[in-house]
Amino acid sequence: MRDVSVIGIGQTPIGEHWEKGIRHLAYEAVAAAMKDAGIERADAMYVGNMLSGEVSGQSHLGALIADFAGMRGIEAVKVEAACASAAAAFRQAYIGVASGLQDIVIAVGVEKMTDDVGSTVTTGLAGAADADYEVIHGISFVALNALLMRRYMYEYNLEREAFAGFAVNAHANGVNNPNAMFRKAISKEAFVRSGVVADPISLLDASPMGDGAAAVILCPTKQAQEFTDNAIRVAGSAIATDSLSVHDRHDPLKLQAAESSSKKAYRQAGVGPEDIDFLELHDAFTIMSALSLEANGFAERGKGTWPAQDGEIGPTGKIPVTTMGGLKARGHPVGATGLYQIVEAIQQLRHEAGKNQVANARLGMTQNIGGSGATIITHIFERMN
Amino acid sequence: MRDVSVIGIGQTPIGEHWEKGIRHLAYEAVAAAMKDAGIERADAMYVGNMLSGEVSGQSHLGALIADFAGMRGIEAVKVEAACASAAAAFRQAYIGVASGLQDIVIAVGVEKMTDDVGSTVTTGLAGAADADYEVIHGISFVALNALLMRRYMYEYNLEREAFAGFAVNAHANGVNNPNAMFRKAISKEAFVRSGVVADPISLLDASPMGDGAAAVILCPTKQAQEFTDNAIRVAGSAIATDSLSVHDRHDPLKLQAAESSSKKAYRQAGVGPEDIDFLELHDAFTIMSALSLEANGFAERGKGTWPAQDGEIGPTGKIPVTTMGGLKARGHPVGATGLYQIVEAIQQLRHEAGKNQVANARLGMTQNIGGSGATIITHIFERMN
Numbered sequence: 001m002r003d004v005s006v007i008g009i010g011q012t013p014i015g016e017h018w019e020k021g022i023r024h025l026a027y028e029a030v031a032a033a034m035k036d037a038g039i040e041r042a043d044a045m046y047v048g049n050m051l052s053g054e055v056s057g058q059s060h061l062g063a064l065i066a067d068f069a070g071m072r073g074i075e076a077v078k079v080e081a082a083c084a085s086a087a088a089a090f091r092q093a094y095i096g097v098a099s100g101l102q103d104i105v106i107a108v109g110v111e112k113m114t115d116d117v118g119s120t121v122t123t124g125l126a127g128a129a130d131a132d133y134e135v136i137h138g139i140s141f142v143a144l145n146a147l148l149m150r151r152y153m154y155e156y157n158l159e160r161e162a163f164a165g166f167a168v169n170a171h172a173n174g175v176n177n178p179n180a181m182f183r184k185a186i187s188k189e190a191f192v193r194s195g196v197v198a199d200p201i202s203l204l205d206a207s208p209m210g211d212g213a214a215a216v217i218l219c220p221t222k223q224a225q226e227f228t229d230n231a232i233r234v235a236g237s238a239i240a241t242d243s244l245s246v247h248d249r250h251d252p253l254k255l256q257a258a259e260s261s262s263k264k265a266y267r268q269a270g271v272g273p274e275d276i277d278f279l280e281l282h283d284a285f286t287i288m289s290a291l292s293l294e295a296n297g298f299a300e301r302g303k304g305t306w307p308a309q310d311g312e313i314g315p316t317g318k319i320p321v322t323t324m325g326g327l328k329a330r331g332h333p334v335g336a337t338g339l340y341q342i343v344e345a346i347q348q349l350r351h352e353a354g355k356n357q358v359a360n361a362r363l364g365m366t367q368n369i370g371g372s373g374a375t376i377i378t379h380i381f382e383r384m385n
Numbered sequence: 386m387r388d389v390s391v392i393g394i395g396q397t398p399i400g401e402h403w404e405k406g407i408r409h410l411a412y413e414a415v416a417a418a419m420k421d422a423g424i425e426r427a428d429a430m431y432v433g434n435m436l437s438g439e440v441s442g443q444s445h446l447g448a449l450i451a452d453f454a455g456m457r458g459i460e461a462v463k464v465e466a467a468c469a470s471a472a473a474a475f476r477q478a479y480i481g482v483a484s485g486l487q488d489i490v491i492a493v494g495v496e497k498m499t500d501d502v503g504s505t506v507t508t509g510l511a512g513a514a515d516a517d518y519e520v521i522h523g524i525s526f527v528a529l530n531a532l533l534m535r536r537y538m539y540e541y542n543l544e545r546e547a548f549a550g551f552a553v554n555a556h557a558n559g560v561n562n563p564n565a566m567f568r569k570a571i572s573k574e575a576f577v578r579s580g581v582v583a584d585p586i587s588l589l590d591a592s593p594m595g596d597g598a599a600a601v602i603l604c605p606t607k608q609a610q611e612f613t614d615n616a617i618r619v620a621g622s623a624i625a626t627d628s629l630s631v632h633d634r635h636d637p638l639k640l641q642a643a644e645s646s647s648k649k650a651y652r653q654a655g656v657g658p659e660d661i662d663f664l665e666l667h668d669a670f671t672i673m674s675a676l677s678l679e680a681n682g683f684a685e686r687g688k689g690t691w692p693a694q695d696g697e698i699g700p701t702g703k704i705p706v707t708t709m710g711g712l713k714a715r716g717h718p719v720g721a722t723g724l725y726q727i728v729e730a731i732q733q734l735r736h737e738a739g740k741n742q743v744a745n746a747r748l749g750m751t752q753n754i755g756g757s758g759a760t761i762i763t764h765i766f767e768r769m770n
Contacts, residue, residue, distance in 0.1 A: 001485045021517060052512075053439050057520060059512035060467040063626040063759040067633075073645060075624040077473045077760070080463040082445040088462045092477060099484030100386045127437075127444035132406060135442060239460040241448040248452075260458060374448040375462070 001098045005224040005231040006381070008037025008217035009343040014181040014331030016114045017211040022052055022061065023068040026110040029213035029339075030069045033106065037217040037227050043102040044075040048089030048109035050082055050335035054124035056115050065108065075102070080335070081239075082128035083284065084370030085109065087338030087377035090216065094237050097218050108215035109336035121209060125334065128371040130245040142206060142285070144246055144372050146198035149287035152253055153200060156302040160200050163286035164191040165308025167204045170283060170322045173315065174329025176355040179340075181210050181331030205286040207327035214339035216346065221384075229385070232349045235363070236265030236380035244374045255288075257376035258295035258367060265365070265378040266297075273297035276380070277361040278320040278348055280341035282369035283327045292367060293319075296378075320358050323348060338368030342379065349383040386483045390609040390616040391766070393422025393602035394728045399566040399716030401499045402596040407437055407446065408453040411495040414598035414724075415454045418491065422602040422612050428487040429460040433474030433494035435467055435720035439509035441500050450493065460487070465720070466624075467513035468669065469755030470494065472723030472762035475601065479622050482603050493600035494721035506594060510719065513756040515630035527591060527670070529631055529757050531583035534672035537638055538585060541687040545585050548671035549576040550693025552589045555668060555707045558700065559714025561740040566595045566716030590671040592712035599724035601731065606769075614770070617734045620748070621650030621765035629759045642761035643680035643752060650750070650763040651682075658682035661765070662746040663705040663733055665726035667754035668712045677752060678704075681763075705743050708733060723753030727764065734768040 010032025012025050047061045062076035081088040086109025093107035113121050126135045129144060168188055174180035186204060194204040224231035240260035246252050266272055273296060283289040290304030298319050299307055312318040324330055324344040327337060345364040347353045362383045369376050395417025397410050432446045447461035466473040471494025478492035498506050511520045514529060553573055559565035571589060579589040609616035625645035631637050651657055658681060668674040675689030683704050684692055697703040709715055709729040712722060730749040732738045747768045754761050
């Protein structure tokens with residue numbers, strides 16, 4: 001297997017892009033990444049997307065986006081793993097380059113959610129859960145996370161404000177990210193006051209949906225210096241799965257697939273959580289942030305909110321998370337999110353993260369979650385110079 | 386890169402499986418393939434599917450099917466390329482094994498179309514075409530193919546019955562396939578008489594939708610003999626794309642992506658069309674069969690119907706096609722079809738195709754088409770002993 005590096009990144013701002021369709025958003029991210037890498041063509045493209053069929057009546061994004069980006073004819077397919085679709089697309093791009101079959105590969109994640117007619121987005125998102133055993137009872141995706149959060153608060157005797165730090169940190173970081181959907185800081189008081197969406201999840205626990213696209217260019221590490229002197233190496237890559245339905249898990253408060261995939265990624269990279277300089281975690285809801293810190297070895301069971309309460313998750317903290325705003329403030333265009341995380345990790349490792357730069361960042365980790373933890377994809381990236 | 390072989394196959398009959406959901410169909414095919422290969426676990430699973438989100442409200446099939454098949458935790462994602470989704474899943478499985486990253490990999494294609502409520506299947510299938518520039522004008526998928534067929538008949542001065550041989554051959558072969566949806570022979574006269582669906586496409590030009598799943602197990606060729614003495618080698622594998630919309634092509638009657646991907650596959654296998662013993666082509670409509678024979682080098686431009694008119698496409702003919710009934714008679718559960726084609730090719734190469742056996746078959750080719758030719762995936766398989 002060949003060693004793989006990222007040589008280009010691109011992204012669109014996240015928001016309500018009423019004037020743009022899926023193809024335009026994807027094109028903007030792809031074109032920016034290609035310009036960044038200095039390439040004009042690729043061997044293959046992997047498209048991460050969850051909802052285009054349900055929301056926009058458009059499947060078959062591989063061929064569509066390859067053509068619209070000026071590369072008609074190349075190998076191109078869509079990869080889907082619910083909200084983990086973009087990291088899944090990145091993973092396939094990684095395997096394609098590692099295999100020796102493809103040299104220059106594009107991974108792009110794109111989601112257009114504001115085309116929603118009726119409730120297709122809510123219905124579509126529910127498809128990340130088990131349609132036959134969860135959704136059929138009327139539970140929505142936020143409600144599943146509310147059940148997890150309520151159980152967690154019960155088990156560990158916590159109040160809602162224990163989770164405030166995650167949202168406050170995300171919004172503070174989003175202020176400095178020109179691509180973030182929300183660029184406004186929030187206070188702990190605002191978090192506590194914010195209206196309940198699905199008890200105990202309030203508006204400020206939950207990430208917003210939006211439209212956006214993010215893309216990266218991968219190539220063999222050996223060839224990377226032909227294109228750039230700031231290539232970032234993929235040091236670890238792993239996917240693990242779990243049952244779709246939360247009720248089927250032995251321990252619903254343990255993200256087993258996070259633990260499994262991060263262990264594999266740590267092993268491949270030859271590092272442990274203590275070596276990671278920052279973590280782009282999947283803060284779709286604050287409860288997911290707490291569970292992620294625990295499953296990945298950054299906090300003990302039941303203490304996943306402690307780093308947030310103790311101020312350890314900011315850019316200068318012990319384990320900076322969601323350094324560019326995370327899903328909460330940067331926004332969560334579901335099938336694109338995993339590549340936003342990766343693009344932001346590359347920005348940090350290139351030391352191009354502006355006011356949110358994590359000092360001397362050399363090792364960054366991204367973790368993209370599909371469903372209530374049923375697909376979890378972990379990547380570790382390494383600065384090489 | 387490692388050489389890759391297929392060591393197990395499984396499939397469900399295609400039909401209206403009212404009593405089974407997506408997970409059950411997929412499980413049956415996967416379990417049969419695992420039993421056939423003599424394995425109990427795999428490193429990864431790639432799921433081909435097009436419509437589960439739109440029709441069944443269920444996305445996230447990777448984790449769902451891996452868990453339901455008793456392999457909770459393994460790497461699993463869905464791959465989508467419209468009606469070419471299953472061959473796209475096979476291709477990713479092939480790359481996974483070839484890369485050295487995964488040893489035992491499952492590719493499964495599954496589609497459940499009879500859960501259709503309202504017209505979600507017709508709407509969903511339209512998503513294989515360009516939603517913004519084709520579908521918006523009200524054109525359906527069959528109508529797009531009708532435009533192609535009409536143009537072809539005009540260009541080459543043909544009547545509808547020129548296409549009869551494809552349907553007659555498919556139905557004759559379907560009679561002997563216990564998994565086929567239609568096991569009834571049809572006459573040329575019945576074809577000519579059959580009612581028009583979208584002029585000039587009649588009912589007997591068009592493949593039927595259905596529910597079904599097909600699966601294969603792949604592993605490195607070097608390890609294949611540990612499992613079986615009839616492993617079939619993947620000699621060639623290629624994807625090419627084209628514009629989604631037919632009107633964007635310089636020559637709408639040329640399947641450019643078929644030509645590109647078959648040329649790549651031929652080159653990889655070191656063979657030409659004259660070496661291929663049979664071709665599982667994508668006969669969603671008879672016009673696609675004619676265009677496929679031309680693009681793949683089995684007929685000259687404008688003469689794609691000749692092999693069918695001259696009786697050359699039967700199991701004892703010069704170039705047998707759709708040997709187990711094809712999409713027309715075996716059925717076309719869209720996101721599963723590409724793996725049905727591959728399973729049937731393996732049956733032929735193992736010399737297990739019963740009454741439809743192509744004598745001394747050593748090299749078989751499969752070609753799976755997404756949309757009106759926008760994604761075309763070609764594989765060549767080789768018997769090794």
